Amino acid sequence: MKKILITGAAGFLGSHLCDRFIKEDYHVIGMDNFITGDKKNLSHLEGSRNFEFIEHDVTEFVNIERDLDYILHFASPASPIDYLKIPIQTLKVGSLGTHNLLGLAKAKKARILIASTSEVYGDPLVHPQTEDYYGNVNTIGPRGVYDEAKRFQESITMAYHRFHGLETRIVRIFNTYGPRMRLNDGRVIPAFMGQALRGEDLTIFGDGSQTRSFCYVDDQVEGIYKLLLSDYNLPVNIGNPHEITIKEFAEEIIKLTGTSQKVIYKDLPLNDPMQRQPDISLAKKLLDWEPKIDRAKGMKITFDFFKSLTEEELYKSEHKDFSGYIND
Template structure:
């Protein structure tokens, strides 16, 4: 269990989720070392933090041995491509981050006696045959499909984390994160919400993959970060689902974004992705009972904040 005010090392800390996590850690009194190779993250996400006391940005690839950043009380391992577009572009790098990167992060945490938190993913459930998904469900994953580089990297990372826990008594926590959205997502990220918002603001058709009846669970970034920190500051090994249990169709999300952005763009269909899950929704009973965590930001409020951020970015670029 990590106590507030210690030194936290965040891998992938200049990414969308990582930058919000670094910011929250600083607010809680931690000193933060942010490690990132900038393969998918960007220094711009943490530029506002670089003048803050206790924050350090280190360009580093987690598949290389960790640099000497000082004694750590907490290691949060987020380094990985996370969007289908990115891990299709970086398949080997994604697998190496999940395997070698996780091994390096675990060994670093072990040397310092630090609590280690792995950010895994709902993708370990694949196209689930159980609904909603509980942490006891083993998943329905295609190990050789186009999504497998991400799915199997995270499944291996979970196995390695639990091996360190069992063999060495490592203090670990595994978070299975469901779809998270919010400010600082890249416009070209390729994921559903930034795609829809970018299209709506540009007056382009909102392109829904497949029928649009497939469902997702979407959680605003502030809620996801709160769940990760609740896990980090506990002794719970997990895995723990961190996501919003309110199930929504992809078409519904597109319609909400269209309405909130004031767009008159039509919603159109494009071919669905290979191995795209038909239903996705977490059971968060474990997070609620063991961590006292559940999401608080409504879909409408979270989308409004995200649309406002994308609109401001668009205006600044123009």
């Protein structure tokens, strides 16, 4: 049985990856310190003979006694609300944490896949974004703690690959959604759905002309799985190339939820990207991968998940200060 360590296992995407690799008959070791993850995301795996969990902060030395075949490094705050609240931890998990996991991979002779992000492109001047675009990033802006942590993460990963011959993979993840997203994390899908369920007006920052491209979580997991098992060591975009404006998306949410809220507009935050659309030509060619689940189906599943939350879960985010970063 192959053994895989998944950091950030209690997060939205990390928990879905745990499910997928258990389904593929791997022995999964999940690791998380719960700074943004939720124990509830892993509760269904309690008692599974193919799953074990270690509570640990990867910015501290990481040691696993048993052999490992693979490592997925997904530990990181992933929304502006998080990385504005904990900027130092965000930088540390991208730098120290990645260094620790690369060192572990080297010691175990394991293949490691690093979770990067479309944020390495910043507010892009190239559209759609291809892997050979270097980005347009404000290193000292409020989003820089996340953007630069991920850019450093890619650099040190390639250094380990080139200098130590380590088997490495890098996935650049574009906006992903689905069940287990945190309602109060400030990103556009849970924010809009939470506002709709609470009967609040939907808030757009800027004029709503910004674009995003949303990929359902099962499609994202399939792309990551295929990339891990591929022979390609340079970054690969995994996301849905179907682009939509934030204004159009708000209208879709109102229609989906059957509510009658207005859309209200507030000032655009600093360095909010105006465009997000992956070029997935490389993923199609290398991995024979492209998204299969259309937005209407994925959004219905996601909305049903949010509707199943308790009133306490629904309203605990009611007075959160989203700090103007609701468009992500």
